[in-house]
Amino acid sequence: MRAQFVLSEIGVGLRRNLTMTFAVVISVALSLALFGSSLLMRDQVGTMKGYWYDKVNVAIFFCNKGDAETDPKCTKGAVTKEQKETILAELKDMDKVVESVQHETSDEAYKHYKEQFGDSPLVNSLTPDQMQESYRIKLKDPQKYQVIASAFSDHPGVQSVQDQRKTVDKLFDVLNVMTWVASFVMALMLVLALILIVNTVRVSAFSRRRETGIMRLVGASSFYIQVPFILEATLAGLFGGLLACGMLVAGRYFLVDHGAALAQKMELINFIGWDAVLTKLPLVLAAGLLMPAMAAFFALRKYLKV
Amino acid sequence: MIRFDNVSKTYPKQTRPALRDVSLEIERGEFVFLVGSSGSGKSTFLRLILREERASHGQVHVLGKDLARLSNWKVPHMRRQLGTVFQDFRLLPNKTVGENVAFALEVIGKPRGTIRKTVPEVLDLVGLGGKQDRMPGELSGGEQQRVAIARAFVNRPMLLIADEPTGNLDPQTSVGIMKLLDRINRTGTTVVMATHDQQIVDQMRKRVIEMEQGRLVRDQSRGVYGYQH
Numbered sequence: 273m274r275a276q277f278v279l280s281e282i283g284v285g286l287r288r289n290l291t292m293t294f295a296v297v298i299s300v301a302l303s304l305a306l307f308g309s310s311l312l313m314r315d316q317v318g319t320m321k322g323y324w325y326d327k328v329n330v331a332i333f334f335c336n337k338g339d340a341e342t343d344p345k346c347t348k349g350a351v352t353k354e355q356k357e358t359i360l361a362e363l364k365d366m367d368k369v370v371e372s373v374q375h376e377t378s379d380e381a382y383k384h385y386k387e388q389f390g391d392s393p394l395v396n397s398l399t400p401d402q403m404q405e406s407y408r409i410k411l412k413d414p415q416k417y418q419v420i421a422s423a424f425s426d427h428p429g430v431q432s433v434q435d436q437r438k439t440v441d442k443l444f445d446v447l448n449v450m451t452w453v454a455s456f457v458m459a460l461m462l463v464l465a466l467i468l469i470v471n472t473v474r475v476s477a478f479s480r481r482r483e484t485g486i487m488r489l490v491g492a493s494s495f496y497i498q499v500p501f502i503l504e505a506t507l508a509g510l511f512g513g514l515l516a517c518g519m520l521v522a523g524r525y526f527l528v529d530h531g532a533a534l535a536q537k538m539e540l541i542n543f544i545g546w547d548a549v550l551t552k553l554p555l556v557l558a559a560g561l562l563m564p565a566m567a568a569f570f571a572l573r574k575y576l577k578v
Numbered sequence: 579m580i581r582f583d584n585v586s587k588t589y590p591k592q593t594r595p596a597l598r599d600v601s602l603e604i605e606r607g608e609f610v611f612l613v614g615s616s617g618s619g620k621s622t623f624l625r626l627i628l629r630e631e632r633a634s635h636g637q638v639h640v641l642g643k644d645l646a647r648l649s650n651w652k653v654p655h656m657r658r659q660l661g662t663v664f665q666d667f668r669l670l671p672n673k674t675v676g677e678n679v680a681f682a683l684e685v686i687g688k689p690r691g692t693i694r695k696t697v698p699e700v701l702d703l704v705g706l707g708g709k710q711d712r713m714p715g716e717l718s719g720g721e722q723q724r725v726a727i728a729r730a731f732v733n734r735p736m737l738l739i740a741d742e743p744t745g746n747l748d749p750q751t752s753v754g755i756m757k758l759l760d761r762i763n764r765t766g767t768t769v770v771m772a773t774h775d776q777q778i779v780d781q782m783r784k785r786v787i788e789m790e791q792g793r794l795v796r797d798q799s800r801g802v803y804g805y806q807h
Binding site: 482483485486488489492497 | 628650651654655656657658659660662668670681682684685686687729733
């Protein structure tokens, strides 16, 4: 394989088709950016779900020492061992509704909180004994939250009963819809990008049919004939991929850190970090290289027969 | 060199076969004229040799290989041992004469040193010595066909296929081209040439194969053109 020959062929091909190449780059960039952002949104939902979301449905929070002064339900001070045991016994009796109960100590609560909000400034102002002890309950039917709430919310030592899902589900619904919309638009853009690539390769192959015809006649291998076209599409895909990576980085930068600065406006939400964005970039680039190469390969199978 | 055993070819979506039950053998070093009116099957015959088409029935052997059993990826290697020349020259207009000939070697991955050495040699052989840097558009038709022959011959093929190489040329220029093909034939290369040029066939007195409606109707050594059209 003579590299110089192949490179000059690619240069000629790309320049001859400048407008089409431009269209391919843009459409590949847009579809890959959407691909990346739907991956990131899925990550975002994952980070926000936190430790307990998939494991339990209802949490019974107990009073701790600090609550005695601030919360009217806890005037009698922190929860006692007997109170906890009574509640646990009652929960065990409700085995038609309750599937399992887990006990989270305040130390564990602190640990899980730290895991979920690792780099939030809130973590530093908290100590383990400020965290609430709790029973995390998994229900046989997640809808039966009310049963637990009415049975235990007035129990001595109980600060509150929370339906875990209700608090976050609305937000997740929004995020899920956004992920679906992004995936749908991505699918459309992907189809558009593929059609454009196939068409560009066809035009390119047609405008060079004289050369490829001679190459076939003098016995150039089909690999040698196809490589310039495939590399052409791959190069356009690479530009598209780089552009998409730029869009993702810019998106994280302007949405979370600066510009819209959501991280400052919504302190309680734990946003995905740079590492999540950076790990997606190789994926986006690989897709940017492979997708056009495959499309070109299949387009050529039809138009450059031996 | 070339052997056809009961070869028929029917193109898809056509009922009338382009070639019907053709059997013949062409030996190494022969010079063969292929004559017949348009649509008689000459082009199909050549396309089968080049394996641009596959036979519907029967077997085609070229250079000792059964083309029906030759896998697609081996076809390019088979074609490197063949040279092809066409009526319309098929040169690349944006490349010089030398580059056009070199192109045939570049695309099969020949080293640059070999190319630099062989291209002027073969241009000398076809009588275009010193015209290496001219563009095809600056040359006469006969000279352009010589470039095409140089390109077909530069890889020293065993077999040269020529599809009406003099079809676009005046009689005097045609004679020059025929002398060149004859000279190439004398180096041991088998030449198969489809033509409508009665004068040339009658002058050269080589083997003549005549086709009519897909059938082989005459195979005559030292033959003549033989029919009026």
